[in-house]
Amino acid sequence: MTALLDPTSERTVQKRQLSPRLPDLGEGTVALLDISKPRGDVFIKRLDELFSERGVSVKHYRKPTFSKPAPLDLRQQIAAECTAVVEALAD
Numbered sequence: 001m002t003a004l005l006d007p008t009s010e011r012t013v014q015k016r017q018l019s020p021r022l023p024d025l026g027e028g029t030v031a032l033l034d035i036s037k038p039r040g041d042v043f044i045k046r047l048d049e050l051f052s053e054r055g056v057s058v059k060h061y062r063k064p065t066f067s068k069p070a071p072l073d074l075r076q077q078i079a080a081e082c083t084a085v086v087e088a089l090a091d
Helices: 040-053 072-081
Strands: 029-034 057-062 084-088
Touching (some): 029 040, 040 084
8 A cells, every 4th residue: 555645734644545547648748847946947847858758748837936835726727737747846
């Protein structure tokens, strides 16, 4: 069994099922979400290159600040436009 840890609250443990793995990333679009930490854009650029080399379509998104969750409208946009998300942080 795989455990998913949620850093937003240590007092209340919520059990969640993991989303099923996608059979082929080439059939959808991957969101690359920069959380606005320093050098996150460097990491996102490299991920874009690696996905693109494999024929995977990507779209870029950026949170306004790393210290808060992504705004609801951004999350909804990503969900509507993409099949999967890679959230990238760096320092």
